[in-house]
Amino acid sequence: IKNIFKNVDCVFHLAAQSRIQPSIINPEETFKINCEGTLNVLRASKESKVKKFVYSSTSSYYGLNKVPFQENMKRDCLNPYSYTKSFGEDLSKMFYQLYGLNIFILRYFNVYGERQPTRGQYAPVVGIFQKQYKNKEKMTVVGDGQQRRDYTHVSDVVRANMMICDSSLIGCELFNVGTGKSYSVLEIAKMIGGEYEFIPPRPGEAKETLADISKIEKMLGWHPVINIQDWIKEHR
Numbered sequence: 001i002k003n004i005f006k007n008v009d010c011v012f013h014l015a016a017q018s019r020i021q022p023s024i025i026n027p028e029e030t031f032k033i034n035c036e037g038t039l040n041v042l043r044a045s046k047e048s049k050v051k052k053f054v055y056s057s058t059s060s061y062y063g064l065n066k067v068p069f070q071e072n073m074k075r076d077c078l079n080p081y082s083y084t085k086s087f088g089e090d091l092s093k094m095f096y097q098l099y100g101l102n103i104f105i106l107r108y109f110n111v112y113g114e115r116q117p118t119r120g121q122y123a124p125v126v127g128i129f130q131k132q133y134k135n136k137e138k139m140t141v142v143g144d145g146q147q148r149r150d151y152t153h154v155s156d157v158v159r160a161n162m163m164i165c166d167s168s169l170i171g172c173e174l175f176n177v178g179t180g181k182s183y184s185v186l187e188i189a190k191m192i193g194g195e196y197e198f199i200p201p202r203p204g205e206a207k208e209t210l211a212d213i214s215k216i217e218k219m220l221g222w223h224p225v226i227n228i229q230d231w232i233k234e235h236r
Contacts, residue, residue: 003048004044004047004048005045006048008050009050009051009165010052010053011044011045011050011053012054012165013041013088016088017033017084020060020079021202022081024081024204034084034085034087035084035088035091038055038087038091038092039091042092042095045101046101052103052104052165052170053095053101054104054161054164055088055103057086057088057089057108058108060078060079060082060085061075061076061077061089062076063075063076063078064076064078064206067209068211069176069212070176071174071175071176071215078205078206079204079205092172093172096172102170102171102172104164104172104174105173106176106177107174107175108152108157108177109177109178109179109210110124110151110152111152111153111157112124112127112151112153113154113231116154118130125142125188128140129188129189133192133236136194138195139189139197140197141185141186141189141196141197141198141199142199142200143185143198143199143201144186144198144201145185145196145198146185146207147185147205147206148182148183148184148185148208149184149209150178150180150181150182150210151179152178153226153228153231155225156224156225156226157177159222160177160220163221163222164220169220173219177211177213177216178213178224179211179224179227180211181210182208182210188228188232191233
């Protein structure tokens, strides 16, 4: 793996098995992809002497913590997916401590946007609702639909990554990437419009996510640009 990232200044580790429910169904595959995969990319980054390593983590790190979620809160992993992403954070920090690799961990909050997954019963809620609406199907609301989520547009996530890469920051830092606003699943269904039905609740999921984004705003000057209500209106 030596020099696989030769002459690369910044490595973005984005790949992962990224769904909660599939990780519960097949935890072995989740551990193999997310834990071994992260170690391989970290090793390659160290050997290639990259300047910055940006690790994509998740708001599911916080579990049932009280909102808004702050970066210094204790982990509360409710499922194999959140545990493996938390492991990746620890492994990344270890590479900073042992080898001096500059590490930046970004905890994403419910990313949505163009080209989002829409296939399968465990696709992210915005994408699957839009697909069901366009197909004239009832939108499937899990549980009572009162679960609240902080929805972040993919372009805002990309911009956070690029600002990290272009910044003068070094060391090991952790940032929430969200909007600081939350909406219930039922509210999202009503924004899209059309009929909906309720399906049984799922295990291992938090009741609410909400990001405290004051750190990334202060240190990077980053702030979210796209509001999900406006985006849904434009993409119905």
